[in-house]
Structures are given as structure tokens and as C-alpha cells.
Amino acid sequence: MKYDFTSIMNRQGKDAIAVENIPIPGAAVREGFDKIPMWVADMNFPTVPTIPEAIIERAKHPAYGYFRPTDEYFNSIIKWHEIRNGVTGLTKECIGYENGVLGGVVSALNIYCSKGDNVLLHSPTYIGFTNCITNNGYRIVHSPLVKDADGVWRMDFEDMEKKIVENKIHATVFCSPHNPCGRVWERWEIEKAMEIYKKHDVFVVSDEIWSDIILSGHKHIPTQSVSEDARNRTVAIYAPSKTFNLAGLVGSYRIVYNKWLQDRMEKESSLSHYDSLNVLSIHALIGAYKPEGYEWVDELRETITGNVNFACDYIAKHFEGVEVSKPEGTYMLFLDCTKWCEKHGKTIDELQKAGVAVGVIWQDGRPFHGPCHIRMNLALPLSRVQEAFERLDKYVFNA
Numbered sequence: 001m002k003y004d005f006t007s008i009m010n011r012q013g014k015d016a017i018a019v020e021n022i023p024i025p026g027a028a029v030r031e032g033f034d035k036i037p038m039w040v041a042d043m044n045f046p047t048v049p050t051i052p053e054a055i056i057e058r059a060k061h062p063a064y065g066y067f068r069p070t071d072e073y074f075n076s077i078i079k080w081h082e083i084r085n086g087v088t089g090l091t092k093e094c095i096g097y098e099n100g101v102l103g104g105v106v107s108a109l110n111i112y113c114s115k116g117d118n119v120l121l122h123s124p125t126y127i128g129f130t131n132c133i134t135n136n137g138y139r140i141v142h143s144p145l146v147k148d149a150d151g152v153w154r155m156d157f158e159d160m161e162k163k164i165v166e167n168k169i170h171a172t173v174f175c176s177p178h179n180p181c182g183r184v185w186e187r188w189e190i191e192k193a194m195e196i197y198k199k200h201d202v203f204v205v206s207d208e209i210w211s212d213i214i215l216s217g218h219k220h221i222p223t224q225s226v227s228e229d230a231r232n233r234t235v236a237i238y239a240p241s242k243t244f245n246l247a248g249l250v251g252s253y254r255i256v257y258n259k260w261l262q263d264r265m266e267k268e269s270s271l272s273h274y275d276s277l278n279v280l281s282i283h284a285l286i287g288a289y290k291p292e293g294y295e296w297v298d299e300l301r302e303t304i305t306g307n308v309n310f311a312c313d314y315i316a317k318h319f320e321g322v323e324v325s326k327p328e329g330t331y332m333l334f335l336d337c338t339k340w341c342e343k344h345g346k347t348i349d350e351l352q353k354a355g356v357a358v359g360v361i362w363q364d365g366r367p368f369h370g371p372c373h374i375r376m377n378l379a380l381p382l383s384r385v386q387e388a389f390e391r392l393d394k395y396v397f398n399a
């Protein structure tokens with residue numbers, strides 16, 4: 001590989017919550033074990049060098065006053081979506097800045113809904129959605145994803161329609177690819193969901209923050225691309241943050257084709273008075289969406305595909321009672337530990353603490369609606385993933 005996905009990066013003392021925090025209350029790492037960060041959704045790979053180069057180049061000019069994004073910024077986004085997702089007809093006018101993807105989700109709900117309105121979400125659900133939607137005065141109605149005979153998470157279209165009608169729902173947040181289940185939705189699935197939304201006048205926020213992290217054999221289909229109606233009823237939100245490990249720089253964007261929605265989003269996003277670009281994060285995006293960035297993401301996808309294959313094979317062979325649907329996108333595993341806990345007479349809290357004790361810093365799945373689940377981040381060099389699984393084998397699942 002051209003880029004470095006094998007060196008172990010020392011993030012200690014570098015402001016990284018991935019290594020500074022332990023997300024399981026009361027859990028601690030035993031002496032003799034180093035921490036392997038496998039929880040919050042950032043990566044333990046150095047990003048593509050064109051990003052720090054672009055930031056440093058801009059930083060050399062010692063004035064960072066008010067500014068406007070350049071055409072280079074918009075053109076970089078337009079080209080990225082054309083080349084990676086086959087999107088045509090995207091213009092500068094359709095692109096709007098958002099500090100964060102979640103802020104964009106809330107802005108879109110604010111124009112779609114009245115306070116207290118019901119919003120449809122699939123469960124399991126990304127914890128950030130739960131927090132920002134409820135904190136902003138909306139009620140979430142869940143339509144559970146269900147595993148098919150092959151263990152693939154699927155939408156339950158009948159249930160979605162029933163919930164929409166019963167709860168008078170006119171807004172939904174669609175997560176594509178899905179965090180934490182790792183589904184990369186197929187075209188027919190998105191089409192079918194969008195037909196239901198059209199039939200019942202449901203406006204859509206499509207969170208596509210994970211759309212670049214698609215594993216081998218799968219393809220991301222932008223929600224807005226499935227029909228003319230989908231293009232017009234959807235606010236889609238993207239960012240280079242997940243793809244290139246830039247969450248700490250802040251900087252996302254929305255794509256909206258419908259003129260009325262564009263104007264409403266522009267107005268709503270401006271209300272906090274500071275939903276504006278950071279000059280260094282603009283240059284980071286331009287550096288990310290350079291030709292090197294395209295190559296880097298392809299190598300990242302290959303690396304994560306390898307890690308996912310390793311982890312899922314290891315679980316199937318060694319961790320009896322732990323169930324997982326193989327992700328098709330993202331770098332998250334959502335482990336169902338129900339059978340293991342039952343068999344070993346352990347609670348999910350005890351299991352989670354046992355992992356942390358040997359340095360595997362993983363995350364409680366309950367806030368994502370997995371009652372006996374663990375969410376695990378695989379964006380690390382394979383040697384670290386192997387080390388984590390060997391520790392889990394020896395000290396936790398088969399101790």
C-alpha cells in the first residue's frame with residue numbers, strides 16, 4: 001500500500017478522547033495492559049498527507065480573519081460526489097455549510113416539524129441522533145430493523161408505514177450507511193423506503209456521513225439519486241470528518257436540490273449566528289478531496305475490509321454465543337452478547353468491564369438500543385485488532 005495503515009500511532013497527550021477517556025463507568029485498565037481504543041467513531045490511522053500539507057500552507061499566512069469559501073472548496077465537493085457516487089447536476093447553490101452533521105439534522109427537523117412532533121428513526125439508533133433529536137423537543141418513534149434469514153439487518157417496510165400513519169409522522173432521519181448496524185442499503189431498499197415517504201408526505205434527512213467508508217463488494221447509493229421525488233424531499237448531509245479523521249477540525253455540508261428547502265435550510269442554519277466555516281477546515285477539505293485523498297480512501301476501505309473479515313471470522317470461530325452481522329460499511333461492529341451472557345451467568349456490565357480491564361476500550365451498546373450489545377471500532381492497524389481479539393479470547397470470552 002502507498003499509505004500507512006500499519007504503524008501504531010501514539011495519540012496519548014494529543015487531545016484524543018479515544019485514548020484519554022474510558023466510556024464504561026467504573027471500568028479500569030489493569031496494570032500490564034495498554035489501551036486499545038475501540039469505541040468513539042474516529043480512526044487510529046494518520047490521515048492522508050495532503051490534509052496537513054494544505055492546513056500548514058494556509059496557516060503560514062498569518063491572518064485568519066473573516067472570509068468566504070472559495071470556488072475550489074465547492075468544486076472539490078462537486079467532483080468528489082461525481083467521481084465517487086456518480087452524482088450529476090450538483091452545483092454550488094445546492095451545497096450549504098454545516099458545522100456538524102448533527103447540527104444539520106436538527107436544522108432540517110426544525111423546518112420539517114413543529115415542536116413535539118414525532119420523527120421516524122430505525123433502531124438500533126446512533127446515540128447522537130437520540131440525544132440531539134430529543135434535546136431539541138422532538139419525539140422519536142422507532143421502527144426496528146430486523147435480521148433476515150442470512151443475518152442481514154433489513155428495514156421493516158410494513159412497520160415503517162404503520163408507524164408513520166399511526167403517529168402522523170412527516171419527518172424521518174435516514175442513516176445511510178447505518179451506524180451501528182453497518183448496512184449499506186441496496187438501491188431497491190432505498191427506493192422502497194422513499195416510496196413510502198412520498199406516499200405519506202414524509203420529509204427526509206439523509207445522514208450520509210459514512211458514505212465513503214464502504215467495504216469491498218458494496219456500493220453507496222445516495223438517497224437523492226433514487227428518484228426525482230427523493231431528490232426534492234431530502235436534505236442530505238455529508239462530511240470529510242468520518243472519512244479522513246477530521247472530527248476535531250469541524251466542518252460538514254448539506255446537499256439540497258429543492259429551492260424552497262435550500263432557502264429554509266439557509267435561514268435555519270444561520271439562527272445560531274455562528275454556523276460558519278473554519279478557515280483551516282476548508283483547506284483540510286480541499287486537501288482531502290485531492291487525487292491522493294481518493295487513493296487513500298480506497299486503501300482505507302481495503303484495510304477496514306480486512307479488519308472486518310478478520311474480526312468476524314475470529315468471533316465465529318472463538319467466541320461462542322457472540323453474534324454479529326458482518327458490516328458492509330462503516331468500521332463498527334455491533335456485537336450481540338445475549339447468548340454468551342446467559343450461558344456464562346454474566347451481565348453485560350461485567351462483560352464490558354472485563355474487556356476494559358485488559359485494555360480493550362469498547363462501548364456499551366445499550367444507548368444504541370442493543371440491550372446486551374457492545375459497539376466496537378475496528379479502525380486500527382490490523383496488528384492492534386488482532387491483539388485486542390487475542391486478549392478477549394484469553395481473558396474475557398474464554399477465560
Ligand SMILES: Cc1ncc(COP(=O)(O)O)c(C=O)c1O
Pocket residue numbers: 041099100101102103126128175179207209239241247252
Ligand atoms: C451517523 C452519524 N451521524 C453524525 C455523526 C456525528 O457527526 P458530527 O460530529 O459532524 O455532528 C456521527 C458520528 O459518529 C455518526 O455516526
